[in-house]
Amino acid sequence: MARKDDYYNRAKQEGYRSRAAYKLKQLNEESHLVERGDTVVDLGAAPGGWLQVAAELAGDEGTVVGVDLQRIKDIDGVETVRGDMTDEDVRTDLVERVGEADVVLSDMAPNMTGEYNLDHARSVHLARQAFETSMAVLAPGGDFVAKVFDGPDLADLKAAVEREFRYVREVRPEASRKESSELYLVAKRRLTAPVREGDELDVEIQDVGSEGDGIAKVEGFTLFVPDTEAGETVTVEVTDIKARFGFAERVE
Ligand SMILES: C[S@@+](CC[C@H](N)C(=O)[O-])C[C@H]1O[C@@H](n2cnc3c(N)ncnc32)[C@H](O)[C@@H]1O
Secondary structure (H helix, E strand, O other), rough: OOOHHHHHHHHHOOOOOOOOHHHHHHHHHHHHHOOOOOOOEEEOOOOHHHHHHHHHHHOOOEEEEEEEOOOOOOOEEEEEEEEEOHHHHHHHHHHHOOOEEEEEEEEOOOOOOOOOHHHHHHHHHHHHHHHHHHHEEEEEEEEEEEEOOOOOOOHHHHHHHHHOEEEEEEEEHHHHHOOEEEEEEEEEEEOOOOOOOOOOOEEHHHEOOOOOEEEEEEEOEEEEEOOOOOOEEEEEEEEOOOOOOEEEEEEO
């Protein structure tokens, strides 16, 4: 296995524009993010190591779009946009250009000041912009990855992301420098349900399923509610959300 300091040399030898390319490879190996034919949006993409890896993974049938403050030299099969992701107009243009993405990646990082709290806060701000972009462009079931420097504001950001995805993990790829506080929030499978765990709402039980649980519909989404009968209207708390249905408990 390569030592961390070797990634720079490896990138040179293997034709990647940055050692960061290996972070995306490792994230992808662990979390299966980009598949052939996918539409991938990469934020903070310069000089383009992640774009090269994403283009390899998505293949000719895929679409890869990279955005950065810096100009990105052309890469075969990759579209690039020069822009600031904190600018709402840039985000709107991007969403119009892409339509719907399967994966949104962000390796955006602020210019480092060396002041830990400031660098942390700025990186969380960039990750939030990436998260908002993902909410505007990501298909149901799509995946989102964002770099963030560890620190006190991470928990709030992670909680916001957790509400919108099946699950979220903090991943520190081996290719990250060992002295770095960077980590990646890897959010898998954007939820499509109109309700979230912990929501409390009134529902009408329309039917009883074969397992004996009441069945309620919220905007067409099925919630199973034990200990209820058809025709009842009950107040429930949502306890678990799956891709196509959820579970809720009666609130007395
Ligand atoms: C660590 S580098 C990305 C490396 C890239 N993933 C690669 O593999 O080559 C972080 C990038 O984030 C970009 N960036 C920082 N703030 C940004 C913003 N507000 N909008 C767009 N890009 C931004 C920087 O210009 C920088 O190129």
